[in-house]
Amino acid sequence: MMFGIDAGLISLIQSILLVISALLILIAVAGVLKIDRNLDNVVYARIHILGIVDVAGIIAFIALGQPLFALIYLFLAPLLAHALANAYFHSEDTLNNPVLNPSILDEEEILEEDEDILVETPAEEDLDSSEILDIDESLEEKSEDDGND
Amino acid sequence: MDILLICECFLIIALIVFLIATLRIITYKSISMGLIGTSSFTLALTLLLVTVGTIYNIGFFKDIALALLLLGIVGTIAYAAVLRRAE
Structure with a gap:
């Protein structure tokens, strides 16, 4: 008897917890080994999967x-995962880190310029059909005035 | 046969499979994957030592497991900090 609970019941709870943890470990093993290594950011995904373990x-x-043991690992496991992800980002992550891959910054600048251009030019949907007709007529008049004929 | 013993044996089998998987992870190319695999290997070995020590009532297995858990995690965090500052 422990805390007024039968020893057989405690043993049963222990058994269930052990089976759950063993199943979680096996699921994590399958996930880590079967994940596609050609995916982007796969190292972060593996760290995430190993969090299950x-x-x-x-x-x-x-x-x-x-x-x-459980208390120590409960406090140290998040620190460990963060330290590993941080180390990978600052040392080997050429996909996301602009220090290791300066072309990321160039791509971002190009994207920002494209966004600015899109914001400056109004879309045709915003214009009324009468305004479009006026613009077309004015263009035709201009072309006639140019004397290209 | 006690059900708790059967479950502990099931956990040991799962841990052995996980140990083999972590060995596969360690052999990946990058240093970070080696670190991740090593830290997972440390956890699995600690758990294995605690489980075997519980089954056979061997006291010093738990002491070894505690030292392995602490030193393994602290060493991995320290190496990760060095790897972060190296670039």
């Missing part, structure tokens, strides 16, 4: 009667 480890530590 962190949670499974904490559950297993609790089920095995080791709350100290």
Whole structure:
């Protein structure tokens, strides 16, 4: 008897928690190994998947009667994941880091210029049909005045 | 056979599969993937030691696991900090 609960019931709860953690670990293994390595930002995806194993480890530590391990890993696992992602971004991530890949900045500048141009020119939908007709007529008059005929 | 023992054996099998998967992750090209695989390997080994120590009632397995957990994570964070400042 522990906390007024039958030992058999505690053993059953421990067993369920262990099975859940084992299943989570196996699911994470399948995810990490089957994810397409040609995807963009796949390293961050792998860190994300391995977060499942962190949670499974904490559950297993609790089920095995080791709350100290679970508490330590509960605090250290997010720090670890953040440190790994940060290190990858600043050292090897040529897809997102403009320091490692300056062409990202050039692409962003081109996109901003395109956006400015789109904002300055009004769309044809905004103009009334009568205004468009007036513009066409004025253009025809101008072409006649040019004396190209 | 006790159901708890069966579940612990199931966890051990899952952990061994995970250890092999982390070895595969470590062999990827980039340094960051090596770090990620190493940290996961440390967690799996810690969990394996705690599980085996619980099954066979071996006390010092837990001490080794605690040292491995702390030093492994702190070492990985330290190396990640160095890798971040290296560029």
